[in-house]
Amino acid sequence: MNTMKKTVAVAAIAALGLTGLAGCGGDAADDGKGHVYYMNNKSEVVDQLQQIADLYTEQTGVEVEIQTAASGTYDSTMSSELSKSNAPTMFNISGYDQFAKYQDYVEPLQDTEVYGKLTDEGKSYSYKIGEDSYTLPYAAEWYGIIYNKAILEDYCSKDYAVIDIVDDIVDYATFKDVVESIQKHKDDLGLAGAIATPGLDASDTYRFGAHMTRIPLFYEYRDNDTTFMSEIEGTYVDNYKDFFDLSVENSPTEPGMLSSKTYDDCTAEFSLGQVAFYPNGVWAYSNIKGNEVADEDLGMLPYFMGIEGEEEYGPAGVYDASWAVNKNASEEDKQATLDFIEWMVTNDEAKKILAKDCGFAVPFTTFGEDEQPDNPLTAAARAYTEAGKTELRSFTIPNQQWQDNITNALVEYAQGTGDWATVKDAFVNGWATEWANNEESLGMLPQADKFSAEG
Structure with a gap:
């Protein structure tokens, strides 16, 4: 997630607006089967995604192209790529603000086979408008x-x-x-x-x-x-x-x-x-x-x-990283993209790359206990669910400004130059202010559902 400390594995990406990873597979690609163009924002897993793309093209003949935006340039890169005739057929969404920005491009997914393979927790984190679900969370932390x-x-x-x-x-x-x-x-x-x-x-x-x-x-x-x-x-x-x-x-x-x-x-x-x-x-x-x-x-x-x-x-639990499918892609390419996503969460080799090499705890029912990341902290956290405890859900927060205002108030409080009332004001009144700003700039607010039905 973008608020976490991540290590960028490919230094070249930091200097480029876009890194192209064309998983065309040479003669293995079959133009008659549609194609997949994935816009990725996780530069730390570039090599692993390329491995997945090559493997899929080798097995199916379907072309998979992966492009990775440099850190801090994802939104500008997406805006540019979505305007092209050969636009991404799938892309990453990390956070409600991105979902709101790309709401005109997202395909409803609740009736797809791959959505049905999400865990209940994964489904609860899918961004929704009305009865439609538009994203597939793929990395639980x-x-x-x-x-x-x-x-x-x-x-x-x-x-x-x-x-x-x-x-x-x-x-x-x-x-x-x-x-x-x-x-x-x-x-x-x-x-x-x-x-x-x-x-x-x-x-x-x-x-x-x-x-x-x-x-x-x-x-x-x-x-x-x-x-x-x-x-x-x-x-x-x-x-x-x-x-x-x-x-x-x-x-x-x-x-x-x-x-x-x-x-x-x-x-x-x-x-x-x-x-x-x-x-x-x-x-x-x-x-x-x-x-x-x-x-x-x-x-x-x-x-x-x-x-x-x-x-x-x-x-x-926090499930900020999700896949979305471009509703404006051709029917052939949308189906190719949905097939690719489903393959990623059902194929043994692809699952191993996602969980073991990328380190993702993938919230799909197709992943068994032995197919989770080799991370003792992940195992410790998951043990609570196995013991019957309910996972505490991370509901969306307004934006970075809200966080920064709380932090600034905490610094003053800790140093003795401010009081707790200022922290509480940043938390409570700042919440209302930043959501009002979001509604004005993004044109929408998160959907409110019944808590009891969500977790």
């Missing part, structure tokens, strides 16, 4: 409170421990007691702090603006039995405050220095075994592995904030 099992097991062996085993942490009150106890005895445990620094450098603020904000939002939507409100009351923003304060007070960094701590700094605290807890997502594994925390010692708790009913939920 989760976030919560990552923890180091070895540190917690060592802590639990101490006389001063407030829990006997890690599994005793089932709510915010217990989590808070454990964090404060570890902080009090950090020297004896050989730690720098109980919880990783809540860094407020720009590289790290997505954790607080894009992810942590969605926890109180989820429960306010739950209370109102809806999946969207353009105005909110901020019912649980003070629970957000409690969690943020707990992190500030029990991390290795003084409050006034939070804005100087980068994503890499905060991740290093956890990956080097200096802290027990790290609120973040499964994507952090690429930066954690190979350091001081063994794979078998990685676990994940839900985002506990002291909200009634939260013990029934697991970590939060």
Whole structure:
């Protein structure tokens, strides 16, 4: 997702507006079967997608062309390519703002065979207008409170421990007691702090603006039995405050220095075994592995904030990356594109590339437990669903401006130059302001459905 720290694998893409990957397959391509033109925005998986394209053309004779837009140029590239006679037949949508921009190009997919293969969670994240569903989520990720099992097991062996085993942490009150106890005895445990620094450098603020904000939002939507409100009351923003304060007070960094701590700094605290807890997502594994925390010692708790009913939920899921099909393509090319997508999520070789090589947890029923990414954090998050917990849904947030305003208020609050009322104002009043701006500029708002039917 665009708010997460991603590593761009192909440096050349950064210098070019577009990288062409024509998977034409030479003589293998059959012009009579239609063709697929995929506009991709994930530059970190260029090679893997090309491998998939070549394999499909080799097996079916259908031409698959993949183009990848450079980071930060996807919208401008899409606008240019969609105006051409040979426009993309499928493209990526990441976030509601992109869906709104390309609403005139998206084909309804709810009656297709491939849509039927989505998991229930995947279907709930498909962007809808009325009864029509227009996108196919293809990469599920989760976030919560990552923890180091070895540190917690060592802590639990101490006389001063407030829990006997890690599994005793089932709510915010217990989590808070454990964090404060570890902080009090950090020297004896050989730690720098109980919880990783809540860094407020720009590289790290997505954790607080894009992810942590969605926890109180989820429960306010739950209370109102809806999946969207353009105005909110901020019912649980003070629970957000409690969690943020707990992190500030029990991390290795003084409050006034939070804005100087980068994503890499905060991740290093956890990956080097200096802290027990790290609120973040499964994507952090690429930066954690190979350091001081063994794979078998990685676990994940839900985002506990002291909200009634939260013990029934697991970590939060986010499904920002989706496929869409161009409704203006020829019927032949649309069918070729739908066939290609269905093949990607049913063919054993393609599934392996998506899950193991790209690292995507693909939300289709065609993927078995052994066909998920080799990521212990993904396994830890998915274990909650297998245990009967409900996945906490990440509802869409307005835009980057809303996140930035919250972050700026958090910096002032942490430094003592601002108060919490300013943070709450950025959260609540900023929400209404930015959705009003979106409605004016995009011409639409997210569809509100019954919460009980969505998750």
